[in-house]
Amino acid sequence: GMGSDMYRQQILDHYKNPRNYGELEEKTYSHAGENPMCGDEITIDVQLDEDDEVIERVAFRGDGCAISQASASMLSKELKGMPVAEMRELDRDDVIDMLGVDISPMRVKCAVLAEKVVQDGAEIYEGEKDLDKTTTEDDD
Numbered sequence: 001g002m003g004s005d006m007y008r009q010q011i012l013d014h015y016k017n018p019r020n021y022g023e024l025e026e027k028t029y030s031h032a033g034e035n036p037m038c039g040d041e042i043t044i045d046v047q048l049d050e051d052d053e054v055i056e057r058v059a060f061r062g063d064g065c066a067i068s069q070a071s072a073s074m075l076s077k078e079l080k081g082m083p084v085a086e087m088r089e090l091d092r093d094d095v096i097d098m099l100g101v102d103i104s105p106m107r108v109k110c111a112v113l114a115e116k117v118v119q120d121g122a123e124i125y126e127g128e129k130d131l132d133k134t135t136t137e138d139d140d
């Protein structure tokens with residue numbers, strides 16, 4: 001129908017003109033991940049505020065199909081200004097809602113690649129911070 005045509009055009013537009021494509025000079029963390037089905041890879045840089053609570057800036061780069069690149073571009077827009085706690089709650093249904101089209105089971109890994117990369121990066125970053133704290137406490 002009309003609605004899904006609009007979404008399809010939006011996906012094509014984000015694929016052809018990806019938003020926030022590139023690299024951040026200053027970043028809190030950077031993480032890369034691949035879609036194991038095809039080997040396509042996306043790297044995402046995230047800059048958090050000084051309290052590590054809000055996403056201030058996002059940039060991504062990589063290669064992949066239209067769905068994966070459009071998903072990364074659209075997600076990068078959504079993430080700007082989003083509390084980290086909210087980002088950690090995002091799941092595949094949120095990503096598919098954001099894309100606004102039916103995603104065949106074959107393409108779900110394409111659609112959620114960027115979301116998985118940003119979440120995995122956050123998890124690793126938080127783990128490293130906990131490790132730092134533990135190390136500091138052990139030093140005392």
Ligand code: FES
Nearest residue numbers: 030031032121124
């Ligand atoms: Fe991915 Fe450090 S290498 S968060």
Ligand code: FES
Nearest residue numbers: 038040065068110
């Ligand atoms: Fe590789 Fe979609 S085919 S990410």
